[in-house]
Amino acid sequence: MAEPEPNEQPCVPDYGRSTLADVFGSVATSLGVSGWPDALGLPRSARWVILLVDGLGDANLAAAADCAPYLAGLREAQGRTLTSGAPSTTATSITSLGTGLTPGEHGIVGYSFRNPVSGGVLNALSWQRGLSALDVQPRLTGFERLARSGVDLTNVALARFAGTGLTECALRGARFVPVPDEGDHASRIGWVADAAASGDASLVYFYERELDHTGHGEGWQSSAWRHALRRVDTLARRLREALPDDVALLVTGDHGMVDCPxxxxxxxxxxxxxxxxxxxxxxxxxxxxxxxxxxxxxxxxxxxxxxxxxxxxxxxxxxxxxxxxxxxxxxxxxxxxxxxxxxxxxxxxxxxxxxxxxxxxxxxxxxxxxxxxxxxxxxx
Structure with missing residues (x-):
C-alpha cells in the first residue's frame, strides 16, 4: 500500500457534535434520562451496549472491509463517523467516552504528559504507584452521573484493568466484570448479554483490544492484523446475535492507525x-x-x-x-x-x-x- 498523503490541515475534533466525547450524552438521552446533550440523535432504547474496539479506525476498516463483513456492512449502510479527541490515543479517547468531557476538561491529555502531582511524566496507561485517579481526574464520570438515574451500569474488561488509574479516571461508577481470558469470546459475550438484561434500563461498556495490540506489533497492513479484524468482526456479530432485540449495540473505535517504517x-x-x-x-x-x-x-x-x-x-x-x-x-x-x-x-x-x-x-x-x-x- 502506498505511503499516505500528508493532511494539508489537522483534523480538529468537532466537539459537541461528532466526537467520542459526545457518545455518552446521546446514549443517556436515548435511555430517557433528561439533562444530557444529544449530539448524535441515537435511536431510543432502554438498553445499550457500547463495544469499543481499540484501534478500529474508519479508514482501516474501509480498506479491509472484506475481512469484516458484519462491521463493514453496518458502515456501508450507515456511513457515520466520529473523531477521537486530541491526541488520538487510547487513554484520552476512553476518558472522553466515559466522562462525556473534552480532553481539555478531563485532563487526560495524551498517552503521557506532565504529571500534575509530581511534575514528572505520567504514563496514563501504566500509571504511577500510589497516585490516585482522583488526583488527576476528579470530575464525575458519565457512569457516576447516570447511576443517579437508576440505570444499571457495567464495565466488562480484562481482569487486570480493575482499579487501574485509567479505569478509575474514565469509567468509575460502573460495576466491573473481570475477564480472566480475553480469548474466551463465548464467556465475554455471555457476561455482556447478562449485564445488558439487568434492571429496567442498562448500559454496558465492553472493551476489545486485540486489533490495536496486533497493529502495534505487526502493522495494520499485515496479515496478522487482518486476521485480528476477522476475529473482532465475528465477536461483534455473535454479540449482536446474543443480545435481546430490545438492546441497542453501538460499535466504535478509540483511534485509527498508521504504519511507520x-x-x-x-x-x-x-x-x-x-x-x-x-x-x-x-x-x-x-x-x-x-x-x-x-x-x-x-x-x-x-x-x-x-x-x-x-x-x-x-x-x-x-x-x-x-x-x-x-x-x-x-x-x-x-x-x-x-x-x-x-x-x-x-x-x-x-x-x-x-x-x-x-x-x-x-x-x-x-x-x-x-x-x-x-x-x-x-x-x-
Whole structure:
C-alpha cells in the first residue's frame, strides 16, 4: 500500500457534535434520562451496549472491509463517523467516552504528559504507584452521573484493568466484570448479554483490544492484523446475535492507525540540538509533547519545525488551544499540555531512546491525520 498523503490541515475534533466525547450524552438521552446533550440523535432504547474496539479506525476498516463483513456492512449502510479527541490515543479517547468531557476538561491529555502531582511524566496507561485517579481526574464520570438515574451500569474488561488509574479516571461508577481470558469470546459475550438484561434500563461498556495490540506489533497492513479484524468482526456479530432485540449495540473505535517504517523514524536524541532547552519529553511517536525551559518555547518550536518541516504540524500550546485541538481547556489543566506539540502528518514517527519499548512498534497513532482521528459510529 502506498505511503499516505500528508493532511494539508489537522483534523480538529468537532466537539459537541461528532466526537467520542459526545457518545455518552446521546446514549443517556436515548435511555430517557433528561439533562444530557444529544449530539448524535441515537435511536431510543432502554438498553445499550457500547463495544469499543481499540484501534478500529474508519479508514482501516474501509480498506479491509472484506475481512469484516458484519462491521463493514453496518458502515456501508450507515456511513457515520466520529473523531477521537486530541491526541488520538487510547487513554484520552476512553476518558472522553466515559466522562462525556473534552480532553481539555478531563485532563487526560495524551498517552503521557506532565504529571500534575509530581511534575514528572505520567504514563496514563501504566500509571504511577500510589497516585490516585482522583488526583488527576476528579470530575464525575458519565457512569457516576447516570447511576443517579437508576440505570444499571457495567464495565466488562480484562481482569487486570480493575482499579487501574485509567479505569478509575474514565469509567468509575460502573460495576466491573473481570475477564480472566480475553480469548474466551463465548464467556465475554455471555457476561455482556447478562449485564445488558439487568434492571429496567442498562448500559454496558465492553472493551476489545486485540486489533490495536496486533497493529502495534505487526502493522495494520499485515496479515496478522487482518486476521485480528476477522476475529473482532465475528465477536461483534455473535454479540449482536446474543443480545435481546430490545438492546441497542453501538460499535466504535478509540483511534485509527498508521504504519511507520523504520526508515521514516526520527530519533530525537540522534538529531543534534533537538532536545536543547527541553525539560520533559512526553507523548508518543505520532504526537510528541515537548516541555521547554521558561523563555525558550518559541526557540524550541522553531527548532522542531526546522527539523521536521512539512512532515509535522509543530505548534505551541497556546496555538493548539486556540485552534480547538483539546476543546475547552480548564485553566488549571493547561500546564499538562506540552509547551510545544508535534503532530506528524505522513508516516513519519518521532522516537526517543528514553522509551526503548517504542522501538518494537510498527503501527502507531496519536496525531491529527484523518486516518488516526476518524472512527466508525455503527449501531446494530
Amino acid at each position: 523504520r526508515d521514516r523514524w526520527v530519533v530525537a536524541e540522534d538529531v543534534p540540538g533537538l532536545l536543547d532547552d527541553v525539560t520533559l519529553f512526553a507523548g508518543e511517536g505520532r504526537f510528541r509533547q515537548v516541555y521547554a525551559e521558561p523563555g525558550h518555547v518559541v526557540g524550541v518550536a522553531r527548532r522542531w519545525s526546522s527539523v521536521l518541516g512539512e512532515r509535522a504540524w509543530v505548534v505551541t500550546r497556546d496555538e493548539a488551544i486556540d485552534a480547538g485541538w483539546f476543546g475547552p481547556v480548564q485553566p488549571r489543566l493547561a500546564s499538562r499540555i506540552g509547551d510545544v506539540l508535534v503532530g506528524v502528518r505522513d508516516d513519519t514517527a518521532v522516537m526517543t531512546r528514553r522509551q526503548p519499548n517504542e522501538f518494537g512498534l510498527v503501527g502507531m497513532h496519536g496525531s491529527l491525520t484523518d486516518a488516526e482521528m476518524r472512527v466508525p459510529l455503527l449501531v446494530g
